[in-house]
Amino acid sequence: MINFEMVSPDNAKDLYLPVMAEIIKVEQMTELETLYTVALPDGAELGHKPGQFVELSIFGVGEAPFSISSSPTMPGVFELGVRKVGMLTEVLSRMQPGQKVGIRGPFGNGIDLENFKGKDVLIVAGGIGLVPMRSMINYVIDNQQDFGKLHIVYGARTDSELLFEDELERWTADAGIDYRVTVDQGSSEWTGPTGVITTLIPGLELDLANTVCCICGPPVMYRFALMALKSKGLPERNIYMSLERRMKCGVGKCGHCQINSSYVCHDGPVYHYPEIKSLQEAL
Amino acid sequence: MVQLFLESDRVAELVAHLMKQKSVFAPHAKGRKSFAFEEVKDPSAAVLDYPRVMHSIRKFFFPPQETLMTFDLKENTCSVAETPAADAIFFGVHSYDLGAVHRLDYNFSEGNPEKNYIARRQGAVFVGVSYKPDEFHFSGSVGIDPYDTAGFDIFLTKLLDGYIVEALTPVGEGLLDGIELPAHEAGKPARGHFQQHIYLPQAKLGQVMDGSYQNEVWDDTAKKCVGCGTCNLVCPTCYCFTVEDEVNVQVTGGSRDRRWDGCMLRDFSAVAGGEVFRETLAERQRHRVFRKFKYISDETGQPWCVGCGRCTACCTAGISIVNIINRLVGDYEKVAVTPI
Amino acid sequence: MADKPRVAIFDFTGCEGCELNQLNFEDQLLDILAHVDIVEWREAMDGHADEYDIAFVEGSLSTPDCIQRIHEVRRKAKVLVALGACAVQGGVNAVKNTHPIDEVREEVYGQDKYLFPTLPALPLSSVVKVDYNVRGCPMTQIEFLKVFTSLVMGKEPVEPEHSVCVECKLKENECVFERGMICLGPVIRAGCDAQCPSVGQYCTGCRGLVPEPNLEGMEEILVSHGLSVDEAWKRLELYNANEVEGVRS
Numbered sequence: 001m002i003n004f005e006m007v008s009p010d011n012a013k014d015l016y017l018p019v020m021a022e023i024i025k026v027e028q029m030t031e032l033e034t035l036y037t038v039a040l041p042d043g044a045e046l047g048h049k050p051g052q053f054v055e056l057s058i059f060g061v062g063e064a065p066f067s068i069s070s071s072p073t074m075p076g077v078f079e080l081g082v083r084k085v086g087m088l089t090e091v092l093s094r095m096q097p098g099q100k101v102g103i104r105g106p107f108g109n110g111i112d113l114e115n116f117k118g119k120d121v122l123i124v125a126g127g128i129g130l131v132p133m134r135s136m137i138n139y140v141i142d143n144q145q146d147f148g149k150l151h152i153v154y155g156a157r158t159d160s161e162l163l164f165e166d167e168l169e170r171w172t173a174d175a176g177i178d179y180r181v182t183v184d185q186g187s188s189e190w191t192g193p194t195g196v197i198t199t200l201i202p203g204l205e206l207d208l209a210n211t212v213c214c215i216c217g218p219p220v221m222y223r224f225a226l227m228a229l230k231s232k233g234l235p236e237r238n239i240y241m242s243l244e245r246r247m248k249c250g251v252g253k254c255g256h257c258q259i260n261s262s263y264v265c266h267d268g269p270v271y272h273y274p275e276i277k278s279l280q281e282a283l
Numbered sequence: 284m285v286q287l288f289l290e291s292d293r294v295a296e297l298v299a300h301l302m303k304q305k306s307v308f309a310p311h312a313k314g315r316k317s318f319a320f321e322e323v324k325d326p327s328a329a330v331l332d333y334p335r336v337m338h339s340i341r342k343f344f345f346p347p348q349e350t351l352m353t354f355d356l357k358e359n360t361c362s363v364a365e366t367p368a369a370d371a372i373f374f375g376v377h378s379y380d381l382g383a384v385h386r387l388d389y390n391f392s393e394g395n396p397e398k399n400y401i402a403r404r405q406g407a408v409f410v411g412v413s414y415k416p417d418e419f420h421f422s423g424s425v426g427i428d429p430y431d432t433a434g435f436d437i438f439l440t441k442l443l444d445g446y447i448v449e450a451l452t453p454v455g456e457g458l459l460d461g462i463e464l465p466a467h468e469a470g471k472p473a474r475g476h477f478q479q480h481i482y483l484p485q486a487k488l489g490q491v492m493d494g495s496y497q498n499e500v501w502d503d504t505a506k507k508c509v510g511c512g513t514c515n516l517v518c519p520t521c522y523c524f525t526v527e528d529e530v531n532v533q534v535t536g537g538s539r540d541r542r543w544d545g546c547m548l549r550d551f552s553a554v555a556g557g558e559v560f561r562e563t564l565a566e567r568q569r570h571r572v573f574r575k576f577k578y579i580s581d582e583t584g585q586p587w588c589v590g591c592g593r594c595t596a597c598c599t600a601g602i603s604i605v606n607i608i609n610r611l612v613g614d615y616e617k618v619a620v621t622p623i
Numbered sequence: 624m625a626d627k628p629r630v631a632i633f634d635f636t637g638c639e640g641c642e643l644n645q646l647n648f649e650d651q652l653l654d655i656l657a658h659v660d661i662v663e664w665r666e667a668m669d670g671h672a673d674e675y676d677i678a679f680v681e682g683s684l685s686t687p688d689c690i691q692r693i694h695e696v697r698r699k700a701k702v703l704v705a706l707g708a709c710a711v712q713g714g715v716n717a718v719k720n721t722h723p724i725d726e727v728r729e730e731v732y733g734q735d736k737y738l739f740p741t742l743p744a745l746p747l748s749s750v751v752k753v754d755y756n757v758r759g760c761p762m763t764q765i766e767f768l769k770v771f772t773s774l775v776m777g778k779e780p781v782e783p784e785h786s787v788c789v790e791c792k793l794k795e796n797e798c799v800f801e802r803g804m805i806c807l808g809p810v811i812r813a814g815c816d817a818q819c820p821s822v823g824q825y826c827t828g829c830r831g832l833v834p835e836p837n838l839e840g841m842e843e844i845l846v847s848h849g850l851s852v853d854e855a856w857k858r859l860e861l862y863n864a865n866e867v868e869g870v871r872s
């Protein structure tokens with residue numbers, strides 16, 4: 001027999017019932033991506049960590065996981081940056097301020113802040129991977145005293161797909177932030193570098209032993225980013241990555257998000273590289 | 284433990300006696316040669332001598348389709364669906380199926396305890412029955428004996444002309460109050476032999492699995508497997524599900540429902556943008572087998588397969604999980620005995 | 624929903640089993656009409672609309688005239704939905720694709736074969752872009768309503784990608800292989816709630832193949848059960864001739 005005690009019904013939770021949260025603001029960022037500012041009822045705080053996500057539902061349409069893009073240091077509301085790719089995100093893209101969506105969460109482990117504190121922070125974000133990483137970036141900016149230097153490496157397919165343009169400008173202007181951006185293919189107006197994101201890594205000036213990195217991007221990006229970081233000399237134990245898998249429940253029950261034995265919704269989405277190196281399905 | 288004797292032709296009488304106390308669910312004949320657990324209406328229709336039921340009793344605690352909540356589209360509100368306690372007697376359960384229920388108890392309790400399952404699971408009383416292993420059972424190899432009484436309130440051990448009846452819990456004793464059964468003196472008969480075996484002690488399986496990730500068996504089975512998902516859906520320890528919203532014709536409301544899902548299905552790991560994280564049938568088969576023999580087992584020390592043989596019996600392609608494991612064992616031993 | 628979607632309904636070559644008016648919608652008709660304006664429906668109204676939000680199209684394409692008409696429908700429709708196996712896969716009509724076209728014409732039209740130019744029975748998608756499918760022969764009311772309510776809500780209808788076996792097992796049916804029947808369920812796309820096996824019948828594959836079917840595996844299944852592979856492929860072709868061309872080679 002398995003050694004454990006079944007929980008009593010009083011201590012079990014209605015895991016799937018969302019609370020109704022209000023969309024406060026809708027900002028079109030690019031053709032496909034929109035930033036939503038969302039408020040929980042009665043001014044409740046979401047109470048998340050950078051790297052966590054919520055399950056957003058629209059009744060009759062469904063539910064999907066979205067990373068929390070705002071920093072926990074932003075009070076009262078939180079932000080989600082959503083790319084229109086399918087059924088739910090299409091319907092969401094038509095929603096207006098004042099309308100309500102269901103929210104469950106925050107879920108997932110989030111970034112292990114203790115291991116980033118006192119260190120230089122390197123964020124490597126590809127495409128929509130900037131959405132979750134932005135939570136950490138703004139957290140570091142708002143708590144500068146706890147962290148060393150902030151490096152941000154960001155790549156998008158084209159300059160028209162760059163997200164959070166105002167913030168990108170601020171990061172560029174901020175002498176305290178080492179912000180670098182590249183696009184795979186620039187338009188005629190693009191003056192920055194072109195090429196895939198990994199081309200930016202060799203040029204970074206890093207205090208290798210004292211820099212902790214977090215990577216987030218499309219599935220193909222991880223392996224190449226890792227290779228570049230390793231050949232740069234960044235120790236593996238300083239690398240974290242935020243992964244994406246199909247999710248149906250967000251609470252470690254439905255089985256969809258599994259990477260080998262690990263539940264991304266519960267044990268992830270942010271993984272310490274040495275811990276998932278041995279999981280063959282991870283990268 | 285007091286052992287009583289129930290003559291074969293008094294089984295219906297015992298069922299009727301139990302029905303006076305709680306609703307009773309038991310195996311019934313279904314189709315040409317299948318059996319299914321259903322609520323007993325006619326005590327004489329309950330079957331005790333059966334190889335296996337198509338779906339284990341997990342279907343009562345984790346239904347194939349279940350409403351999680353209902354919603355109102357006009358008001359944009361939702362309310363959680365009822366998940367009534369089972370509060371019933373499950374009569375004629377085989378030991379491996381109760382073993383599977385204990386595993387699900389673990390899955391739905393650990394981490395985030397889930398109300399739906401745990402609430403439905405309340406008030407369930409289990410009356411077990413021994414069975415004669417057929418050509419698919421291999422529970423013995425995963426440590427579950429046909430006579431294993433663990434977790435049962437009452438257990439019936441088959442004899443030639445009837446059953447030994449043992450009440451194992453106060454609840455079980457209470458249920459037998461009021462039915463006169465003679466004492467059984469002669470002890471238990473020898474247990475039935477398994478025709479199927481995993482050729483390695485259970486304790487060593489972990490090591491075998493560790494070295495099996497790249498085994499050729501995955502590609503070989505993938506050639507025969509059509510990815511129909513049957514092996515997941517019939518497995519008493521599978522607990523994966525998918526969730527979908529249903530809307531009524533008036534478009535005024537609907538429900539969010541979950542239904543059993545399976546890792547053998549291609550869309551199980553597909554995400555928007557076309558990426559399928561377990562693209563091939565070989566990867567999916569390996570995931571299924573690793574879920575039964577490695578991942579949760581590393582955590583709990585127990586195989587998550589209870590040896591019921593359903594996945595093999597129901598696979599139209601004839602893919603046998605015992606054969607897969609035995610091939611892994613064979614390759615492991617080859618490697619293990621070959622000095623490098 | 625601000626304006627009601629404008630809906631048009633068309634039928635091409637089909638057995639008529641799928642026609643919407645066969646679906647016994649009495650109970651739901653008022654609900655449906657509350658959500659949409661039907662602007663064109665060949666059987667029920669005269670007149671033609673210039674554009675529509677949703678066009679439901681039944682039947683396959685088997686004459687040059689059909690092809691012209693479907694192009695016109697596509698031009699006028701924002702969303703085009705194929706209804707039933709004929710429209711989605713070419714359907715039962717497509718069986719004739721496996722015979723030389725002249726033979727078919729002779730069989731069907733006898734002496735007059737040259738007066739009636741017919742094409743192979745094509746699924747709509749071979750000529751125009753089809754946005755969504757309601758599969759089945761005949762399609763079921765439930766599946767139609769699912770697509771319909773999705774479109775009314777402005778959400779994309781999704782088709783199941785798994786096999787009929789999934790629905791069959793959810794219902795705890797005894798597998799018809801147990802009775803020596805050939806069932807195509809393992810490689811056929813679900814959606815019908817496994818209606819045939821649920822009444823002790825075999826699945827003939829009217830919803831089309833699942834994505835990436837393992838047909839070699841299916842063949843082995845048939846052989847190992849001592850069933851006729853030839854017979855199985857014949858049945859598969861009945862509804863999927865356009866998809867499985869070459870399977871039997």
Ligand SMILES: Cc1cc2nc3c(=O)[nH]c(=O)nc-3n(C[C@H](O)[C@H](O)[C@H](O)COP(=O)(O)OP(=O)(O)OC[C@H]3O[C@@H](n4cnc5c(N)ncnc54)[C@H](O)[C@@H]3O)c2cc1C
Nearest residue numbers: 064065066067081082083086087088089245246247554555
């Ligand atoms: C931890 C996590 C964080 C994410 N954060 C963001 C984010 O910040 N911004 C963003 O735009 N997207 C994010 N995604 C991806 C987002 O969840 C999918 O784009 C979304 O599910 C697509 O839903 P859909 O109904 O529009 O698409 P459809 O293709 O119609 O999806 C149908 C169903 O498939 C499932 N599904 C499809 N794609 C995914 C996916 N990638 N991940 C999980 N389930 C999926 C969903 O359950 C969905 O209900 C995140 C995914 C995960 C796992």
Ligand code: SF4
Nearest residue numbers: 508509511512514598
């Ligand atoms: S039941 Fe058999 S054919 Fe179907 S998915 Fe499982 S192993 Fe493959």
Ligand code: SF4
Nearest residue numbers: 518588589591592594
């Ligand atoms: S894996 Fe197969 S034999 Fe093991 S418990 Fe599941 S269905 Fe039974």
Ligand code: SF4
Nearest residue numbers: 788791798799806808
């Ligand atoms: S009857 Fe057909 S659909 Fe049902 S399980 Fe058997 S093969 Fe699959």
Ligand code: SF4
Nearest residue numbers: 815819826827828829
């Ligand atoms: S079981 Fe097969 S033939 Fe029958 S309706 Fe479903 S898909 Fe069509």
Ligand code: FES
Nearest residue numbers: 250253254255265
């Ligand atoms: S999303 Fe359901 S288990 Fe992770």
